Structure formats: C-alpha cells, structure tokens
Amino acid sequence: MKRSAPGGLVYSTDGGRMCPECRKPLAQCLCKQAAKAPPAGDGTARVSRETKGRGGKSVTVVKGLALDGAALNALGKQLRTACGTGGTVKDGVIEVQGDHCDRIIDALQKLGHRAKRAGG
Secondary structure, eight states, X not given: OOOOOSOOOOEETTTEEBOXXXXXXXXXXXXXXXXXXXXXXXXXXXXXXXOTTTTTOOEEEEEOOOOOHHHHHHHHHHHHHHHTSOXXXXXXXXXXXXXXXXXXXXXXXXXXXXXXXXXX
C-alpha cells in the first residue's frame, strides 16, 4: 500500500499535541528551531525605498544583514529611534516608515556595518 502524505496524527494521549512535520511532541519538535535560523546574508546592508503594496506610502527597507532575530530587532529599534518613526522587522528585513535612506546608511556605518544604497 502506497502512502501519499505524511499527515494524520495531530494529538496523542502519550505526548499531547504532535508536530505534523517531524511527528514528535511539540515540546521536543525540532522544526521550529530549524526555521529560526538566521537569514543568509553577505554582511552588506542594502538600503532601499519601496512603495509597492503599501498604498503609495514609502518605506525604507534594510536587507542583507546576517544577524539573528534578537540582534536584528535591536538594530531595527535603534534605526527607528534614529529616524524618529515607526517600523518593523519581518523575515530578516528591517522596514522603517518613510524615506530615510541617507539617515539609515549613516547610522549603520556608525554602528560598524557595511551599508550601501540599492535601487534608484
């Protein structure tokens, strides 16, 4: 008999909720730790301005930093404070509201990161 999908077991009376991918109890699941690996970057921060999908509002985006999640969140907080605006960190990318490319490049260079402007 051929099995087409590994799904099925969701809850077990032995271990409680089960991970659908590795089939281990959620407390022992290794899938989430593998997903939290730092994003691959070459160490050069690429700073650009985007407006797509944001209703015409501009956002400054910083990509390419090889930092873990906590360090990236801390750096994002410093950049948002330097610019005096809001923003977020999503999927290894720092987004700062508004067009602050030059200010962010200066702040990154003062913090010891290599930064360059990407895009137009």
